[in-house]
Amino acid sequence: MVESRGTGLWLTHAGLIVGVLIIFFPIWLAFVASTVTQTEITQPPMPLWPGDRFFENYRDALVSGVNAPVARMLANSLVMAMGIALGKIVISLLSAFAIVYFRFPGRRLFFWLIFLTLMLPVEVRIVPTYEVVAGFGMLNSYSGLIFPLIASATATFLFRQFFLTVPDELAEAARVDGARPMRFFWDILLPMSRTNIAALFVILFIYGWNQYLWPLLITTDPSMNTIVMGIKQMFPSGDDIADWPVIMATSILAMLPPIIVVISMQNLFIRGLVDSEK
Amino acid sequence: MEKRVIFKGWLLPLLLLMPQVIITAVFFFYPAGQAIWQSLFIPDPFGLKSQFVGLGNFEFLLGDPYYRASFVTTAIFSGLVTIFSMGIALYLALLADRLIKGAGTYRTLLIWPYAVAPAVAGVLWLFMFNTRVGVVSWYLGLLGYDWNHVLNQTEAMGLVVAASSWGRISYNFLFFLAGLQAIPRSVIEAAAIDGARFWTRFRTIVWPLLSPTTFFLLVVNVVYAFFETFGVIHTITGGGPQQATTILVYKVYSDGFVGQDLGSSAAQSVILLLVVGLLTVIQFKFIERRVHY
Numbered sequence A: 001m002v003e004s005r006g007t008g009l010w011l012t013h014a015g016l017i018v019g020v021l022i023i024f025f026p027i028w029l030a031f032v033a034s035t036v037t038q039t040e041i042t043q044p045p046m047p048l049w050p051g052d053r054f055f056e057n058y059r060d061a062l063v064s065g066v067n068a069p070v071a072r073m074l075a076n077s078l079v080m081a082m083g084i085a086l087g088k089i090v091i092s093l094l095s096a097f098a099i100v101y102f103r104f105p106g107r108r109l110f111f112w113l114i115f116l117t118l119m120l121p122v123e124v125r126i127v128p129t130y131e132v133v134a135g136f137g138m139l140n141s142y143s144g145l146i147f148p149l150i151a152s153a154t155a156t157f158l159f160r161q162f163f164l165t166v167p168d169e170l171a172e173a174a175r176v177d178g179a180r181p182m183r184f185f186w187d188i189l190l191p192m193s194r195t196n197i198a199a200l201f202v203i204l205f206i207y208g209w210n211q212y213l214w215p216l217l218i219t220t221d222p223s224m225n226t227i228v229m230g231i232k233q234m235f236p237s238g239d240d241i242a243d244w245p246v247i248m249a250t251s252i253l254a255m256l257p258p259i260i261v262v263i264s265m266q267n268l269f270i271r272g273l274v275d276s277e278k
Numbered sequence B: 001m002e003k004r005v006i007f008k009g010w011l012l013p014l015l016l017l018m019p020q021v022i023i024t025a026v027f028f029f030y031p032a033g034q035a036i037w038q039s040l041f042i043p044d045p046f047g048l049k050s051q052f053v054g055l056g057n058f059e060f061l062l063g064d065p066y067y068r069a070s071f072v073t074t075a076i077f078s079g080l081v082t083i084f085s086m087g088i089a090l091y092l093a094l095l096a097d098r099l100i101k102g103a104g105t106y107r108t109l110l111i112w113p114y115a116v117a118p119a120v121a122g123v124l125w126l127f128m129f130n131t132r133v134g135v136v137s138w139y140l141g142l143l144g145y146d147w148n149h150v151l152n153q154t155e156a157m158g159l160v161v162a163a164s165s166w167g168r169i170s171y172n173f174l175f176f177l178a179g180l181q182a183i184p185r186s187v188i189e190a191a192a193i194d195g196a197r198f199w200t201r202f203r204t205i206v207w208p209l210l211s212p213t214t215f216f217l218l219v220v221n222v223v224y225a226f227f228e229t230f231g232v233i234h235t236i237t238g239g240g241p242q243q244a245t246t247i248l249v250y251k252v253y254s255d256g257f258v259g260q261d262l263g264s265s266a267a268q269s270v271i272l273l274l275v276v277g278l279l280t281v282i283q284f285k286f287i288e289r290r291v292h293y
Helices: A006-033 A038-042 A054-063 A070-101 A107-119 A122-135 A142-150 A154-165 A168-176 A181-192 A194-209 A213-218 A227-233 A244-264 A266-277 B011-038 B056-063 B065-097 B103-115 B118-129 B135-142 B153-181 B185-193 B198-227 B230-236 B248-258 B262-291
Strands: B041-043 B050-052
Touching (some): A006 B065, A006 B103, A006 B118, A006 B153, A054 A070, A070 A154, A070 A181, A070 A194, A070 A227, A070 A244, A070 B011, A107 A154, A107 B011, A122 B262, A142 A213, A142 B011, A154 A194, A168 A181, A181 A194, A194 A266, A227 A244, A227 B118, A227 B230, A244 A266, A244 B118, A266 B153, B041 B262, B103 B153, B118 B135, B118 B153, B118 B230, B153 B198, B153 B230, B198 B248, B230 B248, B248 B262
Antiparallel strands (some): B041 B050
16 A cells, blocks of 8 residues: 555544544534533533433433423334335335336336436425325325325336346246246345345435425424424524523434444445445 | 346236326326426415416516525535535545555444434534534634624525535545545556655546546535535524525425415426436436446
8 A cells, every 4th residue: 555654644544533523523512412401501611521411311302302202203203214215115116026027008108207206306396295295184194204205216216227137037937937926026036135125225214214394394293293303393482592401312312313224234324325326 | 228038917017016106196296297387377365366477487586686696595505515525525535545454444433424314413513603502603702703603694604504514524425435445556556656646646546537426426415405405504594694595495495385475486496396307417417428437
């Protein structure tokens, strides 16, 4: 390796460590704020080392919160993220299987219709989508949170690409052995797609968990708030001082699940990220 | 590419497609069509009737100084976010790439902010710079600088840019590091033996070979700054002060849901739709080129 001995090596490490520390700092500060009293925060500067109110603050947040118990919001986020990830994977697997392994009237048309949805994020069509969801009476419901966000083709496209690389011999053999299409799907295609499914799951889970605008629009009932959008609702309107320890404890709780997913499934995560962008 | 071996039948594949087709039709095509349709009308104040105005909403928008200002704001915002998040990520990736051992550890340490939602990142930065309790703003005050992003437009913009870039560094770092590690060592070592210093090697070898990654990230980051930073803006500034941080997506929301100006909001959606389309075309052109690279 070029130039990575002696002082140069130490400088490289020093530069990286400084970078890591700067990136860590906002989260460290939030963690510290979640372990001290409100008074310590409102009389700046706040301490930079954790206090002893960890359990009290997190218990307050989880049990009572500000508008709704944070435990409830965590559960809502979990349902939403899992619903989006699993729902999208299931419908995409089925339709990619249909598009790749069958010839039927309208196949091209369906393919292009699905492909078109790649282009339009939900942020762009919020008002009419809101009207549709309201029309179905799905405001403040899990289905209202989930369905509009799985109406996109990224996953279908990904599985299509993957199915195309599956050797034809497998389908041929299955057919010769008299396996019906769904049996081939269950016994061969699905087990082969395991890694892709897992990688996509990681990405979709984080995507679903981190949604902000959509839950903000359709959950007016605090007990249906997701945690990521609920944090902002905890700030008082007007001049009252926010309950910072509880808000910061909630922020930490809001980022914990996706961070755990990313770190514990790092390789799948990187794979999913690279796959879904190509 | 097409499969050679296929299964027979047409009923089964149609049934398999149904869930996706129904969901896409109801929650995607119908609303998107509605957006285009509504953009041609102005509803009366009571929402009872709509008057057809053709392209009137668009004409009004393009002549509206607030909308044009929002375009400029979006351009500045996404430009700054892209430059900062990519610049810092490239710097860190170049450092990590120099290590034989330990690059993986730094990757683990640097990737997880990706998991932090933009809205949560907004709250964290708001807390640091809060005018009353923020630590950073307090220390800035000690230095004699009076930080107030609630009133100062430049500071508000700086804060949303910082918060948006912060969450994006890990993503860019990941792709830059992968791009750097794909450059053959032998080329760089040959140049080093010929006496090329780090900066020369970077300029003549690394940067050109990295350009596909850089270009890809450029497009992806602009898309991110356009559409996924709503949470940051909404939590930190709410588009203010004096609309200084009202990016286009935020304006669709504030005109449509807060201002209830549905015709204008729909027309803005259609304009954004064109922007997304354009960015997608650029991205696909680029991917095609990369395939033949």
